[in-house]
Amino acid sequence: GAGVSQSPRYKVAKRGQDVALRCDPISGHVSLFWYQQALGQGPEFLTYFQNEAQLDKSGLPSDRFFAERPEGSVSTLKIQRTQQEDSAVYLCASSLDGRSGNTIYFGEGSWLTVV
Amino acid sequence: AQSVTQPDIHITVSEGASLELRCNYSYGATPYLFWYVQSPGQGLQLLLKYFSGDTLVQGIKGFEAEFKRSQSSFNLRKPSVHWSDAAEYFCAVVIAGNMLTFGGGTRLMVKP
Numbered sequence: 001g002a003g004v005s006q007s008p009r010y011k012v013a014k015r016g017q018d019v020a021l022r023c024d025p026i027s028g029h030v031s032l033f034w035y036q037q038a039l040g041q042g043p044e045f046l047t048y049f050q051n052e053a054q055l056d057k058s059g060l061p062s063d064r065f066f067a068e069r070p071e072g073s074v075s076t077l078k079i080q081r082t083q084q085e086d087s088a089v090y091l092c093a094s095s096l097d098g099r100s101g102n103t104i105y106f107g108e109g110s111w112l113t114v115v
Numbered sequence: 116a117q118s119v120t121q122p123d124i125h126i127t128v129s130e131g132a133s134l135e136l137r138c139n140y141s142y143g144a145t146p147y148l149f150w151y152v153q154s155p156g157q158g159l160q161l162l163l164k165y166f167s168g169d170t171l172v173q174g175i176k177g178f179e180a181e182f183k184r185s186q187s188s189f190n191l192r193k194p195s196v197h198w199s200d201a202a203e204y205f206c207a208v209v210i211a212g213n214m215l216t217f218g219g220g221t222r223l224m225v226k227p
Contacts, residue, residue: 004158031213042119042205042217043159056214091158100213101147101166106158 002026004107006092012113013082021077021110025094033104034067034077035091043091049075050098082114119208121218128196129226136191136221138206146208148189149215150180153203162204165189176200201225 005024013019025032031050035043036059045059051072060067064082069075079086089109095102120139128134140146147166151159163174170182180191189206206218 033214035215040220042207042219043215045214045216048212048214056212093159095213098213100209101164102213103161103164104213104215106151106160108156108158 004092004094004105006090006107006110008110009108010111010113012115015083015114016081017114018078018080019082019112021079021090021092021112023075023077023092023107025073025075025092026105027073028096029094029105030072030097031095031102031104032069032075033093033095034075035093036061037089037091037109039088046077046090079112082112084114087112087114119206119216119218121204121206121221123221124219125222125224127224127226130198131195134191134193134196134200134223136204136206136223138189138191138218140187140189140206140208142187142208142210144210145182145184146210148180148182149207149209150174150178150189150191151205151207151217152176153205153220155202159205162191196223196225198225198227 007022034046037043047067048056049069064080066078091109093104093106095104149164150162162178165172203220205220207215
């Protein structure tokens with residue numbers, strides 16, 4: 001596609017509900033990232049894929065957070081038993097390959113509100 | 116601790132005035148340096164980046180940034196601000212691989 005596409009754009013979840021956020025990276029991009037952006041703060045790294053391999057998941061805040069990219073293209077970030085502190089914008093990004101300094105392109109984000 | 120600092124949370128400038136947004140980093144080595152802009156409800160758009168070479172980097176929308184190794188700074192500048200520049204600006208670094216570490220952001224407001 002022309003850019004990184006994320007869905008849903010907006011999600012309201014009741015506390016305890018599971019949610020799944022989808023990311024379609026730019027076609028052909030090897031690297032895929034997930035970031036979490038709380039209100040009024042900068043994005044914080046969650047996890048990184050190179051093709052289907054999850055090379056870094058050090059930023060995932062708890063074992064309720066799980067990400068996958070089974071075929072090396074579309075990725076899903078799943079949050080189980082959502083809590084209010086999970087309310088944030090979840091940004092997906094992709095880049096052509098894993099080399100340092102490659103331009104990283106961001107999607108518009110999935111806005112999650114947990115009530 | 117390694118970090119990226121944007122000292123100004125909010126800045127207000129008049130349309131047509133010059134702009135400088137500050138960014139400092141604390142890493143042992145010189146990282147790759149980036150500035151991104153985020154308009155309300157939008158994703159992050161890359162303005163410019165610095166890897167090596169000329170320390171004055173030109174970007175899109177008339178922005179430029181200067182890397183100063185002695186000050187560990189990478190400040191963003193624009194000579195004349197337009198109302199459409201109102202947005203949140205993020206400085207970011209890459210130390211290894213291509214994982215971005217962001218500062219807390221500076222919200223720019225433009226007065227008519």
